[in-house]
Amino acid sequence: MNWDLIWSSFGPLITGAVTGTIPLTLASFAFGLVLALVVALMRLSPNWLLSGIGRFYVSVIRGTPLLVQLFVIFFGLPSIGIRLDPWPSAIIAFSLNVGGYAAEIIRAAILSVPKGQWEAGHTIGMSRPQTLVRIILPQAARVSVPPLSNTFISLVKDTSLASLILVTELFRNAQQIAAFSQEFMALYLQAALVYWVICLVLSTAQSAVEKRLDRYVAH
Amino acid sequence: MSPTNESIPEPGVTSVLQARNLAKAFGSNVVLRDIDIDIRRGQVVALIGPSGSGKTTVLRSLNGLEIPDGGTVTFGDSDTAGGLSIDFGAKVGKKEIAALRDRSAMVFQHYNLFPHMTVLKNIIEGPVQVQKRPKAEAIAEAERLLERVGLADKRDAYPFELSGGQQQRVGIVRALALKPQLLLFDEPTSALDPELVGDVLGVIKELAEEGWTMVIVTHELAFAQHVADEVIFMDGGVVVERGPAAEVLRAPTQERTKLFVKRLQHDV
Numbered sequence: 001m002n003w004d005l006i007w008s009s010f011g012p013l014i015t016g017a018v019t020g021t022i023p024l025t026l027a028s029f030a031f032g033l034v035l036a037l038v039v040a041l042m043r044l045s046p047n048w049l050l051s052g053i054g055r056f057y058v059s060v061i062r063g064t065p066l067l068v069q070l071f072v073i074f075f076g077l078p079s080i081g082i083r084l085d086p087w088p089s090a091i092i093a094f095s096l097n098v099g100g101y102a103a104e105i106i107r108a109a110i111l112s113v114p115k116g117q118w119e120a121g122h123t124i125g126m127s128r129p130q131t132l133v134r135i136i137l138p139q140a141a142r143v144s145v146p147p148l149s150n151t152f153i154s155l156v157k158d159t160s161l162a163s164l165i166l167v168t169e170l171f172r173n174a175q176q177i178a179a180f181s182q183e184f185m186a187l188y189l190q191a192a193l194v195y196w197v198i199c200l201v202l203s204t205a206q207s208a209v210e211k212r213l214d215r216y217v218a219h
Numbered sequence: 220m221s222p223t224n225e226s227i228p229e230p231g232v233t234s235v236l237q238a239r240n241l242a243k244a245f246g247s248n249v250v251l252r253d254i255d256i257d258i259r260r261g262q263v264v265a266l267i268g269p270s271g272s273g274k275t276t277v278l279r280s281l282n283g284l285e286i287p288d289g290g291t292v293t294f295g296d297s298d299t300a301g302g303l304s305i306d307f308g309a310k311v312g313k314k315e316i317a318a319l320r321d322r323s324a325m326v327f328q329h330y331n332l333f334p335h336m337t338v339l340k341n342i343i344e345g346p347v348q349v350q351k352r353p354k355a356e357a358i359a360e361a362e363r364l365l366e367r368v369g370l371a372d373k374r375d376a377y378p379f380e381l382s383g384g385q386q387q388r389v390g391i392v393r394a395l396a397l398k399p400q401l402l403l404f405d406e407p408t409s410a411l412d413p414e415l416v417g418d419v420l421g422v423i424k425e426l427a428e429e430g431w432t433m434v435i436v437t438h439e440l441a442f443a444q445h446v447a448d449e450v451i452f453m454d455g456g457v458v459v460e461r462g463p464a465a466e467v468l469r470a471p472t473q474e475r476t477k478l479f480v481k482r483l484q485h486d487v
Contacts, residue, residue, distance in 0.1 A: 114331075116327060116329055116331040117331060117333065119284050119325075119327070119331060120327065120331035120332070120333065122282075122283070122284065122320060123282055123284065123320060123324055123325040123327075123394075124324070124344060124345030124349060124393065124397060125317065125320050125321060125345055125349035125350065125397070126345075126348070126349055127313070127317070130348070130349075134344070134348065135333055138335045139334065139335055142335075215377070216334050216335050216336075216377040216378075216379065217334070217379060
């Protein structure tokens, strides 16, 4: 084992995490959540066309592999004249993916808020959108934090797929060092370790957020 | 805590609300048929009847939480400013429903407080967010009302920290803070433990004495007799009997009313 090489490899791996994995995750999750809220509201809409489009979208995203979605956008779109760089391709693919999964979470969370809360909002004079934003979504947020955290943590690890479309991130750096040093076992375990540490931090953050949102619930 | 209009006319003079021929059906199940209600300023009307009689549907129709299939609701004098007339037989728009809700406020059986807001926020949400009143003024008003129902120290508590009776008193204050022309109560004590019922009924009784106009759906017949000016007994979606509280509850003329009153008294 080349301990010097192993030790000095943490630098590029952490750099890959900080400049690749983490921003890719944050951007995709942010866009994905906005998309998910829109799709969730479409699915809850009484308009059959809107809810149909929402259902179709969720079905396609959940019914096809993320790697295939990524390849369609990066390698497929150029053949119809749309050429995207690796980064935008990755962010679009991951956002669309998160949007599909999180839409179902948000939809279920909205439905979990009792009907009486809508009525209470209406009786103090609020419109439907106003009730949704001020009364329903804050309560739905509490319900959706645990499942959304799952989606978020999965996304951190899924971004390693972006290495296949040439995005410089944690795993791609690990692959490159491994290829030239032939220390495959060491480098891939090191990469695993860095992902694990990121996810440990996220789990702690999740507990803090849950605790904060639980302040108005009986224990 | 008295109604907004300073010069309260004699009760029984000014009409607050007139409902005519309210009708509603869910599929083939007729829940309301030809319901007429007149409410004058300062009057307390109690709606009683067995479950499924349609009394809650009538109440919810007055707040636009149910939309009747037919009939009209008129608030005040529809020709003057502040008057409102809605024909449910025609298409009813969002604006009309909003105008309806602007004039009445509902107190729910299960309180329906907003669990993510403190007591104070629950109360000022409508005045500040919907009615656009200055926040400082809304807070002062909320504190005054909380004081009146004995909950001044619960201002910053969350609903889950309160007993059912306390939550319902906050529910009543939330409705009062909107300064509605008409207060609607949907079985306000039915979800409460028996020892907490008295507190809530006490508050409602005080509101009646202060001249608030109210419609109360209730199973508390003794309370209805004590507080209500008029009692309306409903069964099967129609009004079976109506009149002064003492008459309807003590000497009902209709068989169905007699049976209902007798059965509830047996429960006691």
